[in-house]
Amino acid sequence: MPAWNADWRERALPELAARDWDLIVVGGGICGAGILHEAARRGWTCLLLEQRDFAWGTSSRSSKMVHGGLRYIAKGQLALTRDSVRERQRLLREAPGLVEPLSFLMAHYRGEFPGPKLFGGLLALYDAMAGKRNHLYYPLQQLRFLAPGLKEAGLLGGTRFFDAVTDDARLVMRVLGEARGEGGEALNGVRVVELLREQGRVVGLRAEDRETGRRFDFHGRAVALATGAWAERLRSPRGQEHVRPLRGSHLLLPAWRLPVAHAFSFMHAADRRPVFVFPWEGATVVGTTDLDHRQSLDQEARISGEELDYLLAACAQQFPAARITGADVLSTWAGVRPVVGDGESGRRPSEETREHVLWVEPGCVTLAGGKLTTFRLLALEVLRACADFVGRPLVEDDGALFGPCVAPALAQLSPALQRRLSGRYGRELPGLQEVLAEVGCECLPGTQTLWAELAWAAQGELVLHLDDLLLRRTRIGLLLPGGAGAQLPRIRQLCQARLGWDDARWGQEECDYLALWRACYSLPEPVAAPAPIINP
Incomplete structure (x- = not known):
């Protein structure tokens, strides 16, 4: 190409x-x-x-989950769930390293919905659609080993099941x-x-x-x-x-502040909506909200102060000993879901x-x-x-979504890193290998991202602006403090010539990127007015 x-x-x-x-x-x-x-x-x-x-x-601002939509079963949307489960399994087979299995835990509390039997029944149907049993109930003593730090009051046990996660x-x-x-x-x-x-x-x-x-x-x-x-x-x-734009916002925490080995699903005490805390890219994600997005779609969506409070309350509810505050947040992101509504007034977003x-x-x-x-x-x-x-018939072809990966020799990398790069780059892996030979195999500190990935994106992945490189081709703008501001000098040294930017252009791009990160990917500014209800 x-x-x-x-x-x-x-x-x-x-x-x-x-x-x-x-x-x-x-x-x-x-x-x-x-x-x-x-x-x-x-x-x-x-x-x-x-x-x-x-x-x-x-x-680029979803919840990163490739899932069958377990909650759609409860709403009777069985066809949607069946299709989603089958597509999840296809992606797991065809894109290892990019789409990976993720263990989920639903803790059950005395007198709270859903109870173990009801949830187990839903999962039995969920698993039947996938063609294999994929869940197990753990009583309290076993759950403590799987999930230390959970809220203990009224805890009966927990159910473990599997979906998948990706870098969207x-x-x-x-x-x-x-x-x-x-x-x-x-x-x-x-x-x-x-x-x-x-x-x-x-x-x-x-x-x-x-x-x-x-x-x-x-x-x-x-x-x-x-x-x-x-x-x-x-x-x-x-x-x-009509399309009803619904915003979902997320927090990203350092893994050491809230270390989790599974995705934890639970009902938020404020509105009984499902929220999640899960591992992603070596960090921990907390999300998501679900409310009408009333701002202009021409501007990047951003988390509000009310949503921040809502997600911090979720952390306090399920992991009270962690004492998570806004000061712990590495970054935030907010995406707008294109949900089709029928115009019925009063229907909650969820x-x-x-x-x-x-x-x-x-x-x-x-x-x-x-x-x-x-x-x-x-x-x-x-x-x-x-x-x-x-004027051409659509040939029905159920072949593989992804073509065979022409994998060059990556012996200098660990098997896990080889799998990761193969999944993410596919056909482009030979080009990345050439950059690896030049730049080396070092990762950015605190991430799984190679410096060579930045260099490859700069020269071969149609980067037009710095935020393309740091927020989407790679995710280091989310994963590193301050949007990776401390790494910008080395990023400039590595990428400026590959992007073809002169010094003035680089300076302007850096200024624009940092302003964008502060406005849309950092903590929201303090809100003076009383917080409205998240889901009116």
Whole structure:
């Protein structure tokens, strides 16, 4: 594949705009990446355009879980749960090192919901969908060894089951890499201004390069809008269904402050919603909230003071001895879920269905809603709806999502690190190996991230801005104090030339990144007004 960087992008933009496409995908999150990949592997000519950066929206700010949606069983959404469980198992098989099993523990307390028998019954159905028993109940004495530090008052025991966890932004990049390997093209920093129509049919779109302000018209036989919470920007829904943007915020703590070997699921005392505390990337995540996001979608979502208090209260509730405070927080993130609502007033955010819908008009299909785990199935559904517009039948192919990994010799790395890199980089592993030979195999202090990963991303993963590099290609802006500010001098030494930035450009990027981190990934500013209820 050709180099995938800013120089390539500048040359390629007018050339790509001059081509006729079978399919143009709008939106560079996991759903858009999945659509591009499934189209490319079937031989469709296809292009993806993302307004900011790949995974910039929800797909880099999710709860990082690849799960079957256990709580959907209780709501009667059995088909959604079945599909999610099967897709979880597929990802575990095909992407080891990127999607990994995660042990969950649900503690049971006297008189509280759910009790061991009810929860065990739900898990029996959950496991049946996966094709194997995957849960076990532990009485109190055994649970103490598995989960030291849990709230003891009224504790009866706990049930252990398994789902999976991922780095969501890297999953997007891996799927895009597979799509590009099959002939698809993807561009970031390209904002779609409007859809182009002829005789009542969508025939393409007009887009603006956010880096230069230049505008281009792109033409295609079909357009697929996979823009998440932005789904209604380019076309209107039909009927009563609308996207209801719901914000979920998270805290990231140093592992030593709240060391957990499992994901702990429990009901928040304030509203009886499920919340989680779980290990991720060598740190501990606390999340999530669920409330209407009323701020502009053009600005990055950020945690509020009320949400911070809510999540700190969750820590105090389940791990009282840890005494977690805001001073312990490494970073925060907030994502906006594209949940489809029916307009029914008074429905709490957590009561909305997580089902998706397709809005179809001649030449254009809009995907609204959906979830990370089932992105492949969503992509296929979109392509079936696009096939008549394209004039090509959709070949039903249940082959592997990820192609074979051409693994170079990585003997200098531990088996665990080899597995991690193979899962994250796939087809791009030979290129990363060349950078490893030059840069070495050292990790950034306190992380599992190699310096070579930063160097590779800078030269080969279409980084346009510093936050692309530190918050999405790698996650060190979340994992290190102050957004990795102390490491910026060495990052500059390693990456500036690879990015092609002069000193003035680097200085501006660094200033912009640190301002963004303080505003959207750090602790919120103190709130003077009384805190509203999280879930009205």
